[in-house]
Amino acid sequence: MIIDMDQTSAGRAYQWLASTITPRPVAWVSTLSAEGQGNLAPFSFFQVLTGDPPTVMISPLHRGDGGLKDTVLNIQATDEFTISLVPFALVDAMNQCSVSYPHGVSEFAQAGVAPAASTKVKPPRVAASPVSLECVAVQCQPYPADKPSCYLILGRVLALHIDEAVLGEDGRADPARLDLVSRMGGDWYGRTRAETNFRLGRPAGWDQAQR
Numbered sequence: 001m002i003i004d005m006d007q008t009s010a011g012r013a014y015q016w017l018a019s020t021i022t023p024r025p026v027a028w029v030s031t032l033s034a035e036g037q038g039n040l041a042p043f044s045f046f047q048v049l050t051g052d053p054p055t056v057m058i059s060p061l062h063r064g065d066g067g068l069k070d071t072v073l074n075i076q077a078t079d080e081f082t083i084s085l086v087p088f089a090l091v092d093a094m095n096q097c098s099v100s101y102p103h104g105v106s107e108f109a110q111a112g113v114a115p116a117a118s119t120k121v122k123p124p125r126v127a128a129s130p131v132s133l134e135c136v137a138v139q140c141q142p143y144p145a146d147k148p149s150c151y152l153i154l155g156r157v158l159a160l161h162i163d164e165a166v167l168g169e170d171g172r173a174d175p176a177r178l179d180l181v182s183r184m185g186g187d188w189y190g191r192t193r194a195e196t197n198f199r200l201g202r203p204a205g206w207d208q209a210q211r
């Protein structure tokens, strides 16, 4: 079976991509409005782009009514955001934050999520998340230019907070201790758990210069 995207509606194309390009990490994005009102929303169209400089990307879709999501409006207004990763223990609170509350209503309060102060940006992070990134937007552009459906937001990571309890013996983040959730398409989610994780070293002949 082949899906010809030229013959496929945007909605179906989204479903095919979102249900096959998995697992996707979930960015729990905290922003402030120009007036300083908090906002917290999950986005799984999220990735790391490069470590030099440390850069991540999210691409919030336009709302169904064509308007912009509060996350985009706030980043346009302030340039700052934090991304907290979502452990299994917080999955219900994260899900609650996907409700479209009126602009200015803080999902921190609505979902009972405790904030923690950031150090280099104003938006708080999620206190109980094991990993949070403090970011400044280096790009916030509609895509595609002729008929935008989303915003491409690139964030330069200024600081990374990590709970030392999730570090393994080698001092690196241990995926099983992180137990992060990922989006799998539809209502399905995944977890980074010991039962399903495995190690695989680089093959013989791998060139260290490639990184």
Ligand SMILES: Cc1cc2nc3c(=O)[nH]c(=O)nc-3n(C[C@H](O)[C@H](O)[C@H](O)COP(=O)(O)O)c2cc1C
Residues within 6 Å of the ligand: 026, 039, 040, 041, 042, 043, 044, 045, 046, 059, 060, 061, 062, 068, 069, 070, 071, 072, 094, 095, 097, 098, 099, 100, 101, 183
């Ligand atoms: C796990 C999860 C992942 C999501 N990923 C996205 C995404 O990548 N892009 C998007 O536009 N909306 C995504 N949503 C929906 C947004 O979270 C939702 O539209 C939210 O109300 C946006 O909030 P805001 O208007 O406060 O920015 C996701 C929802 C959930 C539960």
